Amino acid sequence: MDIQIPSQTVIGAAVDPLADPLTQSFDLVARQDKTESEVKALRSDVDEVKARLDRMGRAAVRPVIGEGSGEPSAEVKGFVDGYLRRGRETEVKSISGAVAKDGGYAVPREIDAMIASELKDISPIRAIAQVVQVGTSGYRKLVTTGGTASGWVGETGARPETDTPEFAEIAPPTGELYANPAASQSMLDDAAFDLEAWLASEIAMEFARAEGAAFVKGNGINQPRGFLSAPTSMAGDAVRTFGTLQYIGSGDADGFDAAPEARLIDLVHTMKAGHRQGASWVMNSATLSEVRKLKTTDGAFLWQPGLIEGQPDRLLGYPVVEAEDMPDVGAGAFPIAFGNFRAGYLIAERSATQILRDPFTNKPFVHFYATKRVGGQVLDSSAIKLLKIEA
Structure with missing residues (x-):
């Protein structure tokens, strides 16, 4: 009669009871080491996936710099790495043909969009008012003070002339809004320092503080007239x-x-x-x-x-x-x-924000003098x- 000897299971592996005990111990230790290494590798893979998802999440909530691939455009790279970090004006001129005739360079539209996005989030009146982008500081708008008159007539009846509406001209007073944040040169030299995001946040915070007061109680002298x-x-x-x-x-x-x-x-x-x-x-x-x-x-x-x-x-x-x-x-x-x-x-603003890099006034800090023309008035x-x- 054949006698069946049941096998024993240790940590998920079948163990032969007739085998040498020392050999079994070595086998079990080897299997445990292999299992632990596989678990560590799996945890490492999970951590890497989580890190990638975190990076993707942060990128999703940030305005895209550049188009298509999400990579910064050549204009943004030249402006940030060439001009803002190192003060090389030639890169800005060669890309956009810009001339610093107004005391600075117009920021690329991608960075300007970041500033505008943050301004809308933190400036209370801007978030609920009508905002128009203008090319000059002399913006004007005609507003009707009375509607066009109308009347009822029959199918074949005469159509007499109706009254002409009256118009009023709106010309919002404007002023130059400025911010002057500073960063040390060591911060600018650090490749991990997100210069464009920091600069957009600093400018937006200062702009929001100044324009928030002007839109409410500005006197209209070199600034918007508050309601x-x-x-x-x-x-x-x-x-x-x-x-x-x-x-x-x-x-x-x-x-x-x-x-x-x-x-x-x-x-x-x-x-x-x-x-x-x-x-x-x-x-x-x-x-x-x-x-x-x-x-x-x-x-x-x-x-x-x-x-x-x-x-x-x-x-x-x-x-x-x-x-x-x-x-x-x-x-x-x-x-x-x-x-x-x-x-x-009504808020009327010239869309382009101008930035002048100033490394001389407050050494060893580099100042970024940003200006923008903004106007406002009751519409x-x-x-x-x-x-x-x-x-």
């Missing part, structure tokens, strides 16, 4: 002078009265229904902190937080935009604006309403 600098009146749209913003009082000389929700509702409905589509509230964080505490007579909060990530908070159903340059609640101030800024405020005064703190 709070426009003349104001309590008169309605039908009788108010073009270019004058309408406001309503808060009902209290120092803040809100006993029924603040009624004042805010009145402010919303002073605006035409067509403009209310796309309208937003604009206020600073100090004012928003008071508004968030306001309740209706039945105890419900007027302010509603965004329910989805990225969705703005809402007040009476309209999104709230925080602009820190808006004034605080105080006697005679205009702390809250409500309007369709896409129709109500349609019936599209923006204000709340004034007064009795």
Whole structure:
């Protein structure tokens, strides 16, 4: 009778019980070493794949420099590596034929797009206003102050002449906006230093800080005229002078009265229904902190937080935009604006940003003096309403 001797399994391998024990030990150790090396190799492959995915993810959220392959274009390479890093103007001239007659060189459109993208993200009024790109600083636009008249007639009736609409000319005051970030030469010599992304971020942050204040309260002298600098009146749209913003009082000389929700509702409905589509509230964080505490007579909060990530908070159903340059609640101030800024405020800018490399002023740092012409003005005064703190 044949006797079957069962085999033993150790770490997934069949072991012969009749084999030499010393040989079995060596075999098991060899198999364990092989298994561990395979696991290490697999982990290394997984880590490499994760690193590639991380790099792809970072590239996906960054504006593409260059076209097609995602590699920097020859113009960007010459501008960044030749001019910005090493100060060689010949590379910029040979690629684009640029001449530094304005005190600097126009940045390539790829880098300018990065600056514009970040500006839109961090400049509150720019994100909701109408922005036009112009070739000169003398931009003008005609706006109708009254619609073309019309009438009803029969099929064969005469068509009398209708009234001609009236026009008003808009010429936004402009000024030169500048930023002057600095980097050490050792940073520029470091190939791992992402110069174009750093420069776009620094310029955008400084531009956003300066233009954010100008779009709200700029006086129009060598800078945009902010919407709070426009003349104001309590008169309605039908009788108010073009270019004058309408406001309503808060009902209290120092803040809100006993029924603040009624004042805010009145402010919303002073605006035409067509403009209310796309309208937003604009206020600073100090004012928003008071508004968030306001309740209706039945105890419900007027302010509603965004329910989805990225969705703005809402007040009476309209999104709230925080602009820190808006004034605080105080006697005679205009702390809250409500309007369709896409129709109500115009930003006119010359698209090309100029950069001058300056390695001499503050050695051992290299300054990048960036300039851009920007203008702004109220476009349609019936599209923006204000709340004034007064009795």
